[in-house]
Amino acid sequence: MSQPSQMGFQDATSPLMEELLHFHDHALMIVFLISTLVLYIIVAMVSTELTNKLILDSQEIEVIWTVLPALILILIALPSLKILYLMDEINDPHLTIKTVGHQWYWSYEYTDYEELGFDSYMIPTNDLTPGQFRLLEADHRMVIPVESPIRILVTAEDVLHSWTVPTLGVKMDAVPGRLNQVAFVASRVGIFYGQCSEICGANHSFMPVVVEAVPLEHFEYWTSAMLEDI
Template sequence: MAHHAQLGFQDAASPVMEELIHFHDHALMVLFLISTLVLYIIVATVSTKLTNKYILDSQEIEIIWTIIPAIILILVALPSLRILYLMDEINNPHITIKAVGHQWYWSYEYTDYEDLGFDSYMIPTEDLVPGQFRLLEVDHRMVVPVETPVRVLVSAEDVLHSWTVPALGVKMDAVPGRLNQTAFITSRPGVFYGQCSEICGANHSFMPIVVEAVPLEHFENWSSLMLEDA
């Protein structure tokens, strides 16, 4: 099986990540147009001999090159602020999960259930089966129902960690003694990988995060089995 290098973002698996990708494309297009204009002005200035050494100032030009950048900044800032508020908004979550960072693994507690919790360790390379990703697969995945508002309470047991899943547009620092919260909605079933994004020690790169989004009935079956095993 051929593997191709990923040059851009991961495919969006949540509405927030879709918004982030759209904003990235919007900002990149603005940057491209500005760079093209600046390059054209530089080339035109260097290559032409049509200059007037008696022009010392021009109020009109100064007004234009002050107003246009201000408008461009507003066009970039407004969508950015909108996404910031969307990312910070948590409305009526259907399920709450507490993710606690340890050196060097994650533990998850489903607070809506009485005894549903487990530790999530990275699977060593020698124990992987064909199709699993090295340094990314875990023995117990965090399972969530698809198209359901999920709140994640993030904390740490020892040092700073960061609970990050790029495909879901989620990144929240795990601070000892502090409870941070974030939320997401998975827009499709799938398995989404992340890693601790804080330099938390020697095995910082070996505490991956795996979120598996499944239909609601599958999630109910999984939670029942986990409670029976507990």
């Protein structure tokens, strides 16, 4: 018996991920209709209903199977281009966080706060507490305010990494010597997990990403406590 999150996508946590899920369902329905039509034609031809030479060689049929695929591609391309532009759009972010990939951990720098930064290592299996997820928990989570535009600046210190959080619809490569950026808005409070999605070495699967979205007042309390500890 399947459990939640074992089949299909995780629940969307950002407007961008909601758009991606809608596009997935849209494209999947088109694929289903195409497969049904092709299967019907094959079955009809096997039963000799479409083997008439006048039908197979007609100009009308050739026009249909030329124009129809073009229309289908347009139906897929238009929403896809819309999402691509939405993913690149960054308007007035409330918070900017620089994320640096290392072998094999992440470090975070809150550029809007002086000297606020930390490293995030995976918690070993033997140190996990009940309720924590194996290979997904980190000793320091990236805390963000909910319903606020967040900009992530992604880079790497050594090799290629990829900062990925599926439920937020975010996946950005971390390239040494290059600064990439991505933006998102967490639409609900929660803890969201991801992993490095680039094969970056022997411990590639042991550098999780943990994002904790909290209300703004809790985020301000957290930043104050972190700055006092520095």
